[in-house]
Amino acid sequence: MAGRGTCGCCCCCCSRAPLNEDNARFCLLAGLILLYLLCGAAIFSALEYPFEIRARLLWKQQLENFTRRYRVNLGALHTLLRQYEQANGAGIRVDELRPRWDFSGAFYFVGTVVSTIGFGMTTPATIAGKIFLIFYGLIGCAATILFFNLFLERIITMLAYIMRWCHERRLRCGGAGVASSREESSGEEDSLEGWKPSVYYVMLILGLASVVIACSASTLYSTMENWSYVDSLYFCFVAFSTIGFGDLVSSQRERYESQGAYRLGNCLFILMGVCCIYSLFNVISIIIKQTLNWILGKLACSGQRKLKRVKRNAVQPVSAQFPMGRQRYTDGSVESVLHLGRRLSGEMISVNEFMVSNKVSLALLQKQLSETAHQGPRQSYGHQNGFSGGVGALGIMNNRLQETSVDR
Amino acid sequence: MAGRGTCGCCCCCCSRAPLNEDNARFCLLAGLILLYLLCGAAIFSALEYPFEIRARLLWKQQLENFTRRYRVNLGALHTLLRQYEQANGAGIRVDELRPRWDFSGAFYFVGTVVSTIGFGMTTPATIAGKIFLIFYGLIGCAATILFFNLFLERIITMLAYIMRWCHERRLRCGGAGVASSREESSGEEDSLEGWKPSVYYVMLILGLASVVIACSASTLYSTMENWSYVDSLYFCFVAFSTIGFGDLVSSQRERYESQGAYRLGNCLFILMGVCCIYSLFNVISIIIKQTLNWILGKLACSGQRKLKRVKRNAVQPVSAQFPMGRQRYTDGSVESVLHLGRRLSGEMISVNEFMVSNKVSLALLQKQLSETAHQGPRQSYGHQNGFSGGVGALGIMNNRLQETSVDR
Numbered sequence: 001m002a003g004r005g006t007c008g009c010c011c012c013c014c015s016r017a018p019l020n021e022d023n024a025r026f027c028l029l030a031g032l033i034l035l036y037l038l039c040g041a042a043i044f045s046a047l048e049y050p051f052e053i054r055a056r057l058l059w060k061q062q063l064e065n066f067t068r069r070y071r072v073n074l075g076a077l078h079t080l081l082r083q084y085e086q087a088n089g090a091g092i093r094v095d096e097l098r099p100r101w102d103f104s105g106a107f108y109f110v111g112t113v114v115s116t117i118g119f120g121m122t123t124p125a126t127i128a129g130k131i132f133l134i135f136y137g138l139i140g141c142a143a144t145i146l147f148f149n150l151f152l153e154r155i156i157t158m159l160a161y162i163m164r165w166c167h168e169r170r171l172r173c174g175g176a177g178v179a180s181s182r183e184e185s186s187g188e189e190d191s192l193e194g195w196k197p198s199v200y201y202v203m204l205i206l207g208l209a210s211v212v213i214a215c216s217a218s219t220l221y222s223t224m225e226n227w228s229y230v231d232s233l234y235f236c237f238v239a240f241s242t243i244g245f246g247d248l249v250s251s252q253r254e255r256y257e258s259q260g261a262y263r264l265g266n267c268l269f270i271l272m273g274v275c276c277i278y279s280l281f282n283v284i285s286i287i288i289k290q291t292l293n294w295i296l297g298k299l300a301c302s303g304q305r306k307l308k309r310v311k312r313n314a315v316q317p318v319s320a321q322f323p324m325g326r327q328r329y330t331d332g333s334v335e336s337v338l339h340l341g342r343r344l345s346g347e348m349i350s351v352n353e354f355m356v357s358n359k360v361s362l363a364l365l366q367k368q369l370s371e372t373a374h375q376g377p378r379q380s381y382g383h384q385n386g387f388s389g390g391v392g393a394l395g396i397m398n399n400r401l402q403e404t405s406v407d408r
Numbered sequence: 409m410a411g412r413g414t415c416g417c418c419c420c421c422c423s424r425a426p427l428n429e430d431n432a433r434f435c436l437l438a439g440l441i442l443l444y445l446l447c448g449a450a451i452f453s454a455l456e457y458p459f460e461i462r463a464r465l466l467w468k469q470q471l472e473n474f475t476r477r478y479r480v481n482l483g484a485l486h487t488l489l490r491q492y493e494q495a496n497g498a499g500i501r502v503d504e505l506r507p508r509w510d511f512s513g514a515f516y517f518v519g520t521v522v523s524t525i526g527f528g529m530t531t532p533a534t535i536a537g538k539i540f541l542i543f544y545g546l547i548g549c550a551a552t553i554l555f556f557n558l559f560l561e562r563i564i565t566m567l568a569y570i571m572r573w574c575h576e577r578r579l580r581c582g583g584a585g586v587a588s589s590r591e592e593s594s595g596e597e598d599s600l601e602g603w604k605p606s607v608y609y610v611m612l613i614l615g616l617a618s619v620v621i622a623c624s625a626s627t628l629y630s631t632m633e634n635w636s637y638v639d640s641l642y643f644c645f646v647a648f649s650t651i652g653f654g655d656l657v658s659s660q661r662e663r664y665e666s667q668g669a670y671r672l673g674n675c676l677f678i679l680m681g682v683c684c685i686y687s688l689f690n691v692i693s694i695i696i697k698q699t700l701n702w703i704l705g706k707l708a709c710s711g712q713r714k715l716k717r718v719k720r721n722a723v724q725p726v727s728a729q730f731p732m733g734r735q736r737y738t739d740g741s742v743e744s745v746l747h748l749g750r751r752l753s754g755e756m757i758s759v760n761e762f763m764v765s766n767k768v769s770l771a772l773l774q775k776q777l778s779e780t781a782h783q784g785p786r787q788s789y790g791h792q793n794g795f796s797g798g799v800g801a802l803g804i805m806n807n808r809l810q811e812t813s814v815d816r
Contacts, residue, residue, distance in 0.1 A: 022565075026558045033551050037522065040544055041515035047537040049509040055498035055533070062491045070480045081492060081502045083470045088496070089655055090463035094489045101457040107449035114445065118651035120528055125463070129455045130642040136448055141649055142692035143441050149693070150434045157430075234538040241549050243526035246654055247497055284550035285557070 025292050032292075091122055096254045104263070108251070111267070114140035115274055117244035121252060148278045155279055156197075159205055163197040199286055206280040213276055214240065217269040221250055224262055240273035241281070433700050440700075499530055504662045512671070516659070519675070522548035523682055525652035529660060556686045563687055564605075567613055571605040607694055614688040621684055622648065625677040629658055632670055648681035649689070 067074050091100035099105050100122045109122040113133065124130050218232035227235065227248065235248040251266045475482050499508035507513050508530045517530040521541065532538050626640035635643065635656065643656040659674045 022558075022561065026555075026562060029551065029555050029558060033522070033548075033555055036548060036551065037515060037518050040518040040521075040548065041511055043540065043544075044517060044532065044537060045509050045511050045514035047534055047540065048514070048532055049507075051533050051537075052498055052507065052509045055495060056500060059491065059495035059498075059500050062488065062495075066484070066488050070478060070484065072478045072480060076474070076478065078502045080470065080474050083467065084489060084492065085496075085501065087463060087467035087470075088493075090460055090467075092464055092467050093493065094486045099457075099460065101453050101460045103449055103453050106453035106456070107445060109452060110445050110448040113448075113651055114441065116524065116650045116652075118526065118646065118653045120653035120655055123653045123655040124452065124456055124642075125459050126455055127638055129452060129459075130638060132451065132455065134642065134645045136451075137645060137649055137651065138688075139692070139696075140441075140444060140448065141651075142689045143437065143444065143696050145689050146693035146696050147434075147437050147441055150430075150437060153430065154434060230535055230538060234532075234542065237542045237545060238526065241545055242524045242650070243521055243545065243549075244524075244652065245526045245528035245531045247528055247531040280546075281550045281553050284547070285554035288547075288551050288554050 021296065024296055025289075028292055028296060029288075089123065090125055097252050098254050110136070110140070111270075112244060113137050114144045115242055115270075116141055116144070117239055117242045117270075117274070119239075119244045119246040119249045121246055121249040148275060151275045152279045152282060155206075155275075156202065159202055160197045163201060199283060203280065203283045203287065206276060206283055210240070210273070210276045210280055213269065213273050217273060220262075220265060220269065224256055225250060225253075236269075236273060237277075239270055240277040242274060242278075429704065432704055433697075436700055436704060437696075497531065498533055505660050506662050518544070518548070519678075520652060521545050522552045523650055523678075524549055524552070525647055525650045525678075525682070527647075527652045527654040527657045529654055529657040556683060559683045560687045560690060563614075563683075564610065567610055568605045571609060607691060611688065611691045611695065614684060614691055618648070618681070618684045618688055621677065621681050625681060628670075628673060628677065632664060633658060633661075644677075644681060645685075647678055648685040650682060650686075 063074075063077070066072065067077060091097065100109075105122060111117075112119050112122075113136065124133050214233060214236040217236050218229055221227055221232040221235060222229050225232070225248075231248060235250065237243075238245050238248075239250075250270075251263055256262050471482075471485070474480065475485060499505065508517075513530060519525075520527050520530075521544065532541050622641060622644040625644050626637055629635055629640040629643060630637050633640070633656075639656060643658065645651075646653050646656075647658075658678075659671055664670050
């Protein structure tokens with residue numbers, strides 16, 4: 001049964017006869033990311049290599065000047081510098097920084113752990129600390145991922161409300177004055193029917209929100225830390241995207257003016273920024289996925305194979321037409337069924353025929369569903385959604401794993 | 409309409425009269441994470457503070473010894489150390505490291521960017537590099553999130569197949585020999601009916617896979633980098649969870665034995681580890697979510713308010729009984745409906761009554777769905793799933809945003 005085109009590995013599946021579209025998309029994405037990495041490496045190398053060479057020369061010169069002037073043995077100086085590197089690892093700098101492991105420092109540290117930012121300005125040095133970190137991070141990171149997902153849910157709900165409100169406003173102003181006033185009085189929750197926010201608008205709004213947060217935060221950082229504005233923006237992106245290089249870290253000096261307020265503001269900005277950018281990344285990843293589907297569709301269409309317009313039995317349910325991994329229609333929205341139609345099919349069914357068979361099979365599905373609903377709610381729907389592919393981290397697994405976890 | 413208990417902010421919603429359960433869960437999680445952070449900060453502070461003090465004393469002593477022995481002006485030495493800090497930022501160490509910005513170094517760098525590991529052993533120093541990083545990371549991180557989610561989908565599908573196979577095997581061995589042989593011949597894809605893998609088993613398997621990968625990788629690192637085994641395990645966790653402190657970074661020396669193989673192995677281990685731990689985090693976050701639901705249920709039950717057993721109109725659809733944000737049943741699985749029953753309801757409906765109304769409303773929903781399916785597939789289902797809460801990063805948004813993105 002593992003031979004039905006649903007193997008989990010990425011590379012071997014490409015050569016299999018009925019090319020599974022999920023695997024094809026996965027491989028296409030992996031290939032594109034690899035290409036993106038290669039291009040990025042080339043560009044960064046071109047941008048930064050000259051600076052690295054200059055920095056190397058500069059440091060060599062500075063070291064020579066020092067040893068010549070103070071007649072210091074170079075080996076001894078190297079030993080000192082190695083000691084300084086080790087001290088650096090413990091968070092010690094020439095210019096006194098805030099203590100690493102007092103309570104507020106440790107709080108900042110655990111914040112960077114659970115958010116997976118990991119600046120590295122503070123790292124555990126003891127063996128006990130390192131082992132504890134592994135277990136602490138395991139729960140903490142999972143909880144934060146859940147937090148981000150719930151935040152995403154909240155923000156999308158809020159955006160949908162606001163955008164619906166704007167949409168209604170536009171509709172009302174746009175001529176249908178009499179009809180809309182009745183609509184308004186008859187209950188506003190009904191007027192959402194048939195309207196959903198566009199992924200592009202949501203991306204735009206989240207992008208704007210991210211820019212506003214990053215710019216406000218950069219203003220704060222550039223005044224408090226004496227960074228340039230570009231450096232501050234760069235820090236904001238690196239922190240908010242949870243990359244967290246640690247070359248620039250906010251709130252590290254021993255003293256600031258109005259320190260408490262700054263530390264609080266720093267925390268809030270990072271929290272808001274991380275939530276916003278996480279949501280933005282997820283929205284962008286949807287658009288990337290649609291692009292992948294479009295590319296796969298194009299690739300399939302432009303292939304040398306002609307469309308095999310094999311008449312399909314229109315009453316046959318979708319589940320029988322498609323291998324397990326591709327039963328998308330069971331998440332209850334017709335959009336997802338339509339979505340299936342746009343996806344690359346291994347056997348190249350024409351979209352029209354596909355729609356017809358879908359409409360019928362949907363009706364069949366409803367019948368089955370309502371029958372089973374009357375039999376009893378604990379009856380499971382493994383047949384319909386055992387492997388229905390809800391896309392997205394938790395979505396997939398909630399779909400697939402919820403039932404058994406309820407039983408236990 | 410924004411006043412229907414679905415405000416997106418976290419804190420203000422707690423005080424609102426019909427406490428929205430989504431908001432309640434979000435606030436509970438935020439509170440628990442805060443508590444977790446406070447505890448973690450206290451523990452890490454206790455573990456690491458003594459070491460920090462010792463390290464400070466040690467460095468002070470080393471610096472004093474050096475200045476006394478070589479009669480170096482302390483100010484001049486501080487200047488040199490500051491210069492060394494800057495050189496450090498450009499990736500320069502006393503013991504020669506591999507070049508930062510040759511192609512392979514830049515490739516390692518962009519890998520840590522798009523995966524959001526961000527060790528920080530290499531960071532862009534030029535303004536052009538910093539600005540390019542922002543735009544490069546925006547697309548790259550989104551693509552990688554999609555990659556992780558697709559990987560998660562593939563791995564769960566594969567696990568489900570394997571576990572189904574084991575489940576069938578057990579069933580077959582456990583007595584029902586005659587029945588199962590017929591079942592086997594009649595088509596194995598049907599035997600999945602009513603069976604889904606448990607979230608706990610999946611967690612166990614992913615956890616074991618992570619441990620195996622981390623232990624193998626640690627063996628490699630401890631031999632190649634001369635780290636202790638605990639240090640290697642700590643590095644693996646920090647890298648795989650994308651925290652990426654950068655205190656330990658693999659493959660940084662100028663020369664290794666069989667360097668090409670080591671670099672490739674390093675890449676593959678990090679890729680596999682990150683994918684595995686990402687999946688593990690998401691599975692754990694589901695369990696955390698269930699725990700939150702359980703806590704909320706307990707809180708609601710043990711409250712001073714008695715259950716108001718108000719008889720509800722059983723034929724009324726769920727969508728009319730619950731505010732927008734809580735229509736969970738539209739993802740087509742009865743499990744999610746059951747799930748709703750276990751969730752904290754603002755108005756404290758008894759679970760039995762809830763089930764009855766759900767069963768009926770589900771049947772109503774099916775009727776509506778099948779009617780509309782015959783009207784035409786482009787007809788949207790905003791009324792049923794405009795704000796249906798598919799949980800999880802992409803899942804939610806696919807549910808909510810797909811339709812309009814198709815239209816565009």
